[in-house]
Amino acid sequence: MTQSSMANISLKENERIDELIREQLQIIQSRDYFTFSVDAILLADFINVAKSKPQRIIDFCTGNGVIPLLLSHKTNNSIEGIDIQPSLVDMAQRSVALNQLEHQIHILQMDIKDLKKPATLYDIVSCNPPYFLVEDSEKAHHITSHAIARHEIHLSLEDWVAKAALLLRDKGKLFFVHRPNRLDDIMETLNKYYFSIHRLQFIHPKEGKNANGMLVEAIYRGGKRGVKVLPPIVVHDADNQYTKEMKAIYFGE
Template sequence: MNKTYDSIVRRDIVICQPKEGFRFSVDAVMLADFVKPSSKAKTIDIGSGSGVIAALLAKVKGCTDIDALELQENMFSCLTETVEINGLEDIVKPVQGDLRIYRPDFHYDAAVCNPPYRKESSGKIPPTLTERTARFNETMTLDDLFGFCKSFLKSGGSLSICIDSDLLADVFVTARKNRLEPKRMRLVHPDGQTVARTALIEFRRDGRAELVTEPPLIMRINGEYTEEMRRITGAL
């Protein structure tokens, strides 16, 4: 597999990823920015891919204890390189495994996930298995994600996700079924005249019913990144 090594947000953050096939999107960078972790929290990055979110949480947010769970062998190879390149061996632990059968013998303080959005029948099918696994929910459904967090997040622990905004009803139903309450949400709009494309949401296990909707994140004005998006992405 041919790989590239790309700096993101800051020059000292380098991500290893496949040259062809699935490559990380700006959604992962926005989600890492949205997360408000405690630096000492035991965190799991679910479906870590090439390690974008884990690296940003460690290097930008100051997290010190992260498990990065990834199913696919080729993406796990990139994840491992990302950890090594950025000198994060003492902070980020790559774990190759399937969320549906991964059973740690402890509970996490926080989880973060940029999950596969759709059923495979709901859109154009990507040509490679890596892309299909990353974009569709055949290997990790919302029930899988929230069910895991119900079992392996501490009471009061957080789950932060980025999800297509038109799936919000399904997300909220599944979350409450698994004792995860939405506490904070930010809608992301491609521009100031377009409906929201995605939603950034923080849930709390066993939390009270109280949702704060933050000001919307506008990605572009007149085709150019807004000042906030330039801050978040380092003008990728």
């Protein structure tokens, strides 16, 4: 990255620049908004993209653009990202410029529910969605950026699965991260919109602890071929340090 590109990027109050170490990229984050978590890092690593074979790729709920940034390290294809929150979109766009990736990554502010069927269908949809149901109307009245990112206030499970089905070509792939306690809802919704799960990988905080996350690859109208359950990812060892696998994903060690 050149000094001139750094000079053209201005940070707003409470913003900072963090490193995506393995990919040698930088990302703007703010303590006023939901910052990326290990889930986003693991999802980007889980997604299979072609290096040079033409593919259309779109990332739902892109937030500050972490997944498009990470995917740019794996493919030469253009990547789109969309998010409903203008401030996060602005942050993501400045991170794209910071890394001089405007030719490859395009971030748009819009509601996923407003998406229409495109003339050219997509090959890949990725999503790090809100995980939690809004259990009562009182919670919905306290809407913050963090709540929108974590709770199904503006976007439900069915909303984004239905839009992925609308955008994807036959045998196109949907990649996402979610919580295991929603697995029954997820399978029912995927089946409703003609997706079949192809790969499933559980995320465990420590060895011997219950899974608290899962990575899913689903194929649109791809036929039932059986689910591949991959070896689990264990995030921390007994000393609360990243495991060897996590160090490889984060740091390229």
